């Protein structure tokens with residue numbers, strides 16, 4: 076029995092009396108959880124306030140009720156129907172002229188109600204900064220932050236919060252009050268096309284980091300949206316597939332990530348996904364929207380659909396969808412007139428419309444949209460670029476550093492930089508999150524031969540260029556660049572320099588998964604040839620997610636820089652030359668090959684518009700837990716990352732009981748200041764357990780040479796529990812657990828055994 080405590084949570088319990096008692100315990104816990112939320116009392120409206128709902132002493136819910144009482148049903152219907160926000164595009168046929176007149180060339184718009192002072196909701200994508208796909212607002216450059224996976228690699232929620240606040244300020248300066256950012260689908264497959272937008276494979280890490288970013292956005296009085304709820308973990312067949320997974324493992328993996336983010340940040344909106352979950356479209360999925368999100372998590376905000384993710388009127392409304400986004404993307408308008416008809420014919424209870432509107436209005440009040448000035452003065456872009464660089468400096472992951480070749484000596488006399496358009500900038504990911512970065516226009520100015528090298532295939536490079544940033548770090552060196560298309564020429568150039576730095580890229584774009592885990596094109600061969608020509612070859616990866624490295628043994632150093640954003644080049648150069656001691660840790664496992672994945676063949680490959688199922692048979696054993704379960708050795712494990720200094724962790728102690736608190740001393744024994752991330756993993760102690768270790772917490776600390784710090788980490792108890800479907804609660808099985816502090820998911824580190832009490836937690 077004990078061996079499968081986390082896995083068999085859906086199995087019938089030990090006899091009826093036990094089960095009844097269990098349900099009772101869970102219900103009591105759930106009551107305590109929600110009781111506080113119900114007790115909001117509205118104070119009296121002070122005399123002289125312009126409109127009663129503008130009284131900021133009232134709760135957002137009370138204000139929403141007062142405002143809603145003034146609204147006609149038509150006005151209510153207007154607030155639950157969104158439009159594509161771009162002018163003059165192929166969808167404009169569906170957009171009434173008056174909406175086109177107010178659209179702002181952005182992702183979406185929901186008209187306001189001027190007579191009641193309700194502003195329009197103006198939505199922008201902002202996965203890595205204020206998006207401007209296809210440069211549709213010509214010349215609107217914004218701070219291009221590093222990609223989501225780089226943010227997750229910092230393991231620093233404060234940095235994620237700062238990144239969010241950059242987005243919030245730049246959104247508000249443009250008059251956007253809803254940001255479609257907070258992407259956090261789990262990396263179940265490293266080929267996933269949007270891996271770069273998300274926060275990795277672990278629910279605790281992803282939920283914590285994405286939640287912190289959302290909180291940062293909303294700290295600027297801009298509503299944020301976590302997405303894509305839920306299980307939109309690959310792009311292939313995203314409109315068609317059904318992710319099939321039982322409730323217990325679902326709650327312990329992808330849903331837990333969302334639950335943690337919702338708890339940390341109360342995002343104003345949740346975007347339901349394109350795909351189906353257990354056969355039912357996410358945007359009409361009663362289980363996901365009503366039962367999990369709104370009932371169990373007490374979520375007070377609203378659910379808006381992804382662009383083209385709605386398939387019904389009454390079914391979607393009853394399942395918990397609160398707003399159809401971007402009319403014209405769906406096959407037809409399902410809200411708007413059809414919703415009015417459903418209400419008139421009695422097919423839909425008007426209370427549901429009331430609830431949809433209440434959720435939108437109370438969120439607008441809660442985030443200050445009705446009170447704070449809509450527009451901010453121009454933000455301090457230099458400060459934002461500094462933050463972007465700081466994030467990149469904390470999220471670049473050093474994967475290999477043989478013979479301490481890095482940091483490179485500033486005395487090095489000649490360096491050749493090869494490939495990756497490193498003379499232009501660092502690569503960014505494509506799709507709805509695409510930012511036109513600060514300094515982009517300058518790429519198209521200047522010497523003709525340079526301008527000719529700017530790719531015209533949609534790839535956007537964020538300035539400045541690694542070439543200039545590296546030249547600035549090594550002012551005495553002769554730094555040259557070769558494009559890398561001609562392998563022989565690149566190898567020849569490398570043969571005659573002290574060091575060769577190859578920039579290898581993998582361009583990922585929303586809507587497409589990577590065909591495989593190889594660097595595209597000739598890049599593997601290029602690296603092999605350069606490494607054969609120069610013993611001091613360093614590879615800088617600019618990839619959306621994990622890649623394989625058949626040349627790993629032949630190069631001296633590898634740094635994963637992801638898509639590092641504006642000033643990412645400066646961060647890379649500072650890591651390479653030691654101005655920054657690298658501290659990023661992998662938020663995903665790098666496999667040795669596709670054969671190690673739960674589904675070596677990407678599901679749905681080759682299918683066109685055909686529904687198909689993806690059996691998530693690995694359940695909650697995602698990423699490193701899958702590798703552990705199958706006893707597979709990855710290329711690089713989750714949590715891995717090198718430093719230029721040496722850390723030592725000792726003296727582990729732990730306290731059990733209701734949760735685990737683990738502590739240890741961490742010392743910097745090396746010659747340089749640096750940041751160490753102490754990762755804590757736990758698993759049942761039973762030798763025959765089939766429960767894989769879980770990350771239960773971490774702490775990132777800065778240590779001077781010779782310094783020692785005592786670090787303590789307390790687990791979120793849900794991370795120690797299984798979701799008991801029958802009793803509808805989280806359940807911690809009593810017994811011994813091994814807690815390990817280690818440098819990665821595969822390192823044995825130091826460990827201690829601790830006892831946990833039996834405990835139920837609300838769902």
Ligand code: BGC
Pocket residue numbers: 182200255302381382507
């Ligand atoms: C994407 C969303 C995005 C929306 C609006 C969709 O295709 O999946 O992430 O927010 O478009 O641009």
